[in-house]
Amino acid sequence: MEGREKIVNEFYAQYVEDNRLDRTRRGQMEYFTTMHYIHQYLKPGMKVVEIGAGTGRLSLDLAREGYDVTAVEYTDANFEKLQKNAEGFSNVKAVHGDAVNLHQLEDNTYDVTLLFGPMYHLYSEEDQLAALKEASRITKPDGKVFIAFISVYAIMYTNYLIEQCGDMQFGLQENYTEDFKVKHFPEQLFTGFDITEFEELVDKTPLKRIKTLATDGVIELVEIGNANFKLSDENFEAYKRYHLAMCEKRELLGSSNHLLVICNNQ
Numbered sequence: 001m002e003g004r005e006k007i008v009n010e011f012y013a014q015y016v017e018d019n020r021l022d023r024t025r026r027g028q029m030e031y032f033t034t035m036h037y038i039h040q041y042l043k044p045g046m047k048v049v050e051i052g053a054g055t056g057r058l059s060l061d062l063a064r065e066g067y068d069v070t071a072v073e074y075t076d077a078n079f080e081k082l083q084k085n086a087e088g089f090s091n092v093k094a095v096h097g098d099a100v101n102l103h104q105l106e107d108n109t110y111d112v113t114l115l116f117g118p119m120y121h122l123y124s125e126e127d128q129l130a131a132l133k134e135a136s137r138i139t140k141p142d143g144k145v146f147i148a149f150i151s152v153y154a155i156m157y158t159n160y161l162i163e164q165c166g167d168m169q170f171g172l173q174e175n176y177t178e179d180f181k182v183k184h185f186p187e188q189l190f191t192g193f194d195i196t197e198f199e200e201l202v203d204k205t206p207l208k209r210i211k212t213l214a215t216d217g218v219i220e221l222v223e224i225g226n227a228n229f230k231l232s233d234e235n236f237e238a239y240k241r242y243h244l245a246m247c248e249k250r251e252l253l254g255s256s257n258h259l260l261v262i263c264n265n266q
Helices: 003-014 025-038 057-064 076-085 125-138 152-163 168-175 195-202 219-225 233-246 250-255
Strands: 047-051 068-073 092-096 110-115 139-150 207-214 258-265
Touching: 003 076, 025 057, 025 139, 025 207, 025 219, 025 233, 025 258, 047 057, 047 125, 057 068, 057 092, 068 076, 076 092, 110 125, 125 139, 125 195, 125 207, 139 152, 139 207, 152 168, 152 219, 152 250, 195 207, 195 258, 207 250
Parallel strands: 047 068, 047 110, 068 092, 110 139
Antiparallel strands: 139 258, 207 258
């Protein structure tokens, strides 16, 4: 292993992905928003593929709803756990594969394609476009493609202003050129995008953007920045309603760690 393969595999070998979407309010919000929008486009009998399925949280929940699901995972540790979690599901196919070359999957197969995770760890435009074009290739004409990515602005806030105690000098070195162009390289591990930069990347593919939205919103900034942060179940339900009303507002997108672009496949 070397380069991207080595860096990403080593991280997920020691990171507990299995309950990431459950153990914090920000994870719960990301899951809630993502599933809310997926269900706007799903219909009974549709075939779904999740690329970057991790240990299978979203894929298995969709399988429980009766959908035929293919779950593709890149990292060895997560794929092993995915296979174990998928035991007993006759409508889940687990595939060990790379988003930039989905040779195991046929053209025009899926009604809904979820590209969740790979764009966090693709550092060259060549690989980024390859993943987007592969997602398009395996999706039926007029099928829907959901693409998750990370905001570089949220990375600057959470990783450097908060978690590294205000080390903005290092944050700037890691994420920007001298003239503030966004940088992408493997040693970042998680790479962030300017929102317009990412949308323009998508526009270079056969995918036609429908909308861009924030999946976790500002809750990550608050939760990470306040050791005493607590939100009761009742107030969390109220925040969910607020978030769904606001998550497509352009002026708020950059404050969200995770974002989602929903596309129609041409």
